[in-house]
Amino acid sequence: MSERVSMRKVREVLRLKFECGRSHAEIAASVAIGETTVGDYLARARAAGLAWAEARLLSDAEVEGRLFHDGGRNEPPSRVPIDFAWVHRELSRPAVTLQTLWVEYRDGAMGQAPLKAYEYSRFCALYAQWKKKLSVVMRQVHRAGEKMFIDYSGRKPHVVHPSTGEVYEVELFVAVLGASNYTYAEATRTQKVADFVGSTIRAFEYFGCVPEVVVPDQLRSAVSGPDRYEPDINPTYLEMAQHYGVTVIPARPRKPRDKAKVEGGVLIAQRWILAALRNRTFFSPGELNVAVRELLEQLNKRPFQKLEGCRHSAFETIDKPAMRPLPAHRYQIAKWRKVKVNIDYCVDYEHRLYSVPYTMVGAEVEIRATATSVEILHQSERVASHVRSYGPKGTAVICDEHRPREHRDYGKWPPERVVAWAESIGDQVGEFARRALGQRTHPETGYRTCLGVIRLADRYGKARVNAACARALSIGSPTCKSVTAILKNGLDRAPRVEPPTRAPIAHEHIRGASYFDTEDERDPGRNDSEARRDEAARDGTDGARDARVSPDGTPLH
Structure with a gap:
């Protein structure tokens, strides 16, 4: 892991702890590091007297200097053992939490020096490891406004292309609040980052408030590095979470009980939304979402079977008062x-x-x-x-x-300045620059050619470059490569030999220029035979031509 990524995670640990008030276990799951590492970062911050309000204003180098100036770690002391059976038994009693039991355990360990008590995060982690050995299913208790569970439906709705008639599948995004079961659903074209982040934002806006924790599945749009213990949150999704002040804690892979709420919400959405739309045809995801929204309102207002009220009323009385308001500005996907x-x-x-x-x-x-x-x-x-x-x-x-600086000056030169500089070398160099710039749509694209020729004067001298440019212009090749080749081969010093002019050849079988007169100069009333006789008369070959033509102009075979 690179230094820069490590510092980003240190900052995220401080933000989640001091701004969001998350536990060590939740921070470890969100930031994709171990709980021990979380505890170490926070201990270093406490020892350095560094709070998040101050750390957010410091650079990475300054935060690193404050937290990681020591060279090593001390060996952990021996710990007071934990009675896990007692912890598990006490947790079944009303209003008893791990925090309460840890405080009692810590107070009881004070008289057992030199042994020390485990810190809270380690206490919870060890209990969680012990509890995995029990063949029981834990029933989750969801606090008001705490978690929003996210998943996609395995069964997908269909949309028909209006032009081709092609039927293609779209995704059904489902979000469920833990305490009230208040549900949001919408159809999107894909599960890619832009669609996934956009759906999460629209879920927040549908609820009109923000939960503390978002629990997505470990799909690639949410987790860039899927892992059972240390998943890496996708940078775009993490930035969105920071904008709304929420914590992202992905569910463990192949552990549907981590998000049992949304698993049930997906099943309900399939039964009460997709099943209700099975006989309808839609020609765009937007048209489909209009129908989904109508059925979604009906679903949230359906009475509970075993409880008082409905999802909407439970949301208004339980989740909404405990959730935070939306930020002033909507997150812009990056x-x-x-x-x-x-x-x-x-x-x-x-x-x-x-x-x-x-x-x-x-x-x-x-x-x-x-x-x-x-x-x-x-x-x-x-x-x-x-x-x-x-x-x-x-x-x-x-x-x-x-x-x-030299590039800024170069960019400010007009073509006239380049030509003037070239003329200071020689008149033929100036003409060369004028020709090179004039034959281009944008004169700036010819600057490099002109500057290349001008710099040749430092090596070959002004006179030779001027003569080489004259020769390049005479052969119609105003390029820097041509001038350079002329100078390298010394052709600028060689006399120019004009190509010999060839005298016109006089021969009886050559028609001459008069033959190629334009058609409008000929008599349109004459036929081809008459034209040939006139030509033969001009050439003095009347007998030869007339021998092959009948009096009426028909060719003789």
Whole structure:
């Protein structure tokens, strides 16, 4: 793992702990590191007196200097053993939590020096490991406004292409709140990042508020590195979560009980939405979503079978009061890409070029692209920002301040300045520059040719370059390669030999220029035979031609 990624995770640990108030286990699941590492980061922060409010304003290097200045770790002391049977038995009693039991365990360990008690995160982790040995199914208790579970339906709705009649499948996104079972569903074309992030945002907006935790499945759009213990959250999805202030804790792979709420919600959506639409035909996902929204409202207002009220009323009384309001601005979906800065101090994104300061040539940077902007970041710090270009492929967006000084001066030269510089070498060099710039649609594309010829004067002298340009112009090749070849071979010193002019050949079988008169100069009333007789008369071969033509002009065989 690179240094830069490690510091990003350290920052995320501090944010989740001090801003979101998450537990060590939740932070470990979200940031894809071990709980021990979470505890170590937080212990270092406490020892350094570094809070999140201060850390968010510091650079990666400053945070690293504050937290990781020590050289090693001490060996952990011996710990007081935990009575896991007692913990499990006490948890079944009302209002008893692991936090309460850990406090009692810690207080009881104070008289057993030199042994020390386990910290809370390790206490919980050891209990979770012990509990896996029990052949029981844990019934999850969901706190109000805490979790939103996300999944896609295995059964997919269909849409018909309006022009071709082709039937294709679309995805059904389902989100369910843990405490109230309030459900959101919509159809999307794919499960890709843009569709997945957009569906999550629209779910927040449908609820009108934000939960504390989002629990997606380990699909690639949510988890860029699927892993049972340390999944890496997709950077785009993580940025969206940070914008809304939520924690992403993916469900474990092949563990549907981690998201049993949404598994049930998907089943209900299939029965009450997809089944109800089975006999209807839709020609676009938007048209399908209109029908889905109507059935979704009916589903959320259907009375519970064993409880009072419905999903909507439970949401209004349980989840909504405990959830946080939406931020002032909607998150704008961004794509991330790692690239290296090219020698022309530009980075390539979707075949368009964007500049960065020229001192960063060869550096590895990250591109963050939205629909309207392209940002370039180096070690988590923004070094350039551009309005996104949708011009033809190869379009370059370059800020003048990113260029070195000599490039900025070069870009400000008009064609007249280049020609004037060339004329200072010689009149033929000036004519060469004028010709090279004039034959191009954009004169700027000929600057390099002119500058290349001008620099040849430093090596060969002005007189030779002037003579070489004259020779290149005479052969119709105003290019830097031609001038360079002439100078290398010494042709600028050789006398120019004009090609010999050939005298016209006089022969009786050559028709001459008069034969090729335009048609409008001939008599349109004459036929071809008369034209041949006239030609024969001019050439003095009347007898030979008349011998082959009858009096009426018909050819004789």
